[in-house]
Amino acid sequence: MSFVVVDNIFQHYGRRPILERVSITAQEGEFVSIVGASGCGKSTFLRLLLDQERPTRGQITVDGQPLTGEPNRSRGIVFQRYSVFPHMTVRDNLVAAEALGANLFGILPSPKRRAARERAMASLDRIGLAHVAHQYPASLSGGMQQRLAIAQALAGKPRILLLDEPFGALDPGTREKMHAFLMDLRAETKMTVFMVTHDLPEAFKLGDRVLAFDKVRWDPHDPEAFGATITYDFDARDGGIPYQRIKEETHVLDATDETPPLASSG
């Protein structure tokens, strides 16, 4: 059975439709990229997946359970900005991932805190931030802050990771490094990821699937009359070029057969 099932959801703000008739299913461990024009409701869709809001109509189930209307530990999120706590050191940001939900006060008792600090240092070591463990996030570069934000979200051991333009504010070089970082983490944890991005190559490079959100109905006199829905669901495994791969293989076959490539395409 599918892990995430989005069943024909609609989302309106007031009378304004944002999303309509959105249905998808995703398997556990899938990486789903989401693209679409600005303002078409991608972040809204993530908020629904996060359970921060309930859809106006329709239902989302995760592992067979309908969502409850309150974000919880089963989902982690990283935003473009403001995802880490500025008043905690880099290390304490990771400790907080365990402490905040530990009890009503969000404070770990001291023996557990020591263990959590050690775990935090170990993961900082792994993500290359150990040397700034005692600095505050504001003194970190954008890439380092996002690395911390992702590590923090993962420290909560979520089953689904939601990323809203996580690399949108980074320069291309840093972005490449973050891609490698994210792919490594993912290979390790095998978690389900939904990532919104405005960068198509990034969407295809990282995703197993790329969903495009767009409006299918359009009223020129009232652009806000209709909401957006999923208009394409591309298979993006192998870098999103499955057909090209098939063609190349055929081409190799063709070469050995010494027949013209055109004739073999049928």
Added chain:
Amino acid sequence: MVPFVLVLLAYAMGSEARRAVNPADKLLPAPAQIVETAARLVAEPDRRSGIILFWQDTASSLRRLALGVGIGAGLGLLFGLAIGLLPLVRTSFSGFVAVLSMVPPLAILPILFIVFGLGEVSKVALIAIGITPFLIRDLSARTSELPFEQLVKAQTLGASSLAIALRVALPQIMPRLIQAVRLSLGPAWLFLIAAEAIASQDGLGYRIFLVRRYLAMDVILTYVIWITVIAFALDWLLARLSRRLYPWAEVRA
């Protein structure tokens, strides 16, 4: 430094000129006389009671100020957080606080005297009432400015509402609280001195208004300078405290 020297010079010249006309002039006592009076005030005990009134006045006033500002800060923090974080509290209280902050505190001083008597309570209450609405408004605004991303993030890490208030909002509001308290110290002194002037047995404001009857400018000026020094020191201490306790707040600024 230059402006201070200029003011001193201007005062010395004015004082000189007046005393040249009338050696018994009381309005602008000579700087040397002020220093002499100040030395007497801080060192010589009162003949009747045997205590040094200057220090007793200082202690009384500072106690009132600390209590009033402390209570105001506590209430400001509590209501500021609640209004900033909880939409339900915001819709029901923020309008009320906005109207409340329009009430001129000095106008209700007589009510305080009637209700609490002429003792310490009404003076402390005046300071607290005078600054609390401002603190609540400032802190609730700062709290609701916290990026919602942080609150959502905390929720996804399993934080309860209490944990969010205590571990995410409160620490980030503390430097703002110190800043707001620094701003409200000016009004707090105003309310303190007003209350002491009207009904008191001691205190810096009481003394100034008492010796006014004898035109004791040297005493008044000593007290005014002393109040200024205290106010400046408090402000400086709070700024230092904030930098010390919340270094991250500086990094971002």
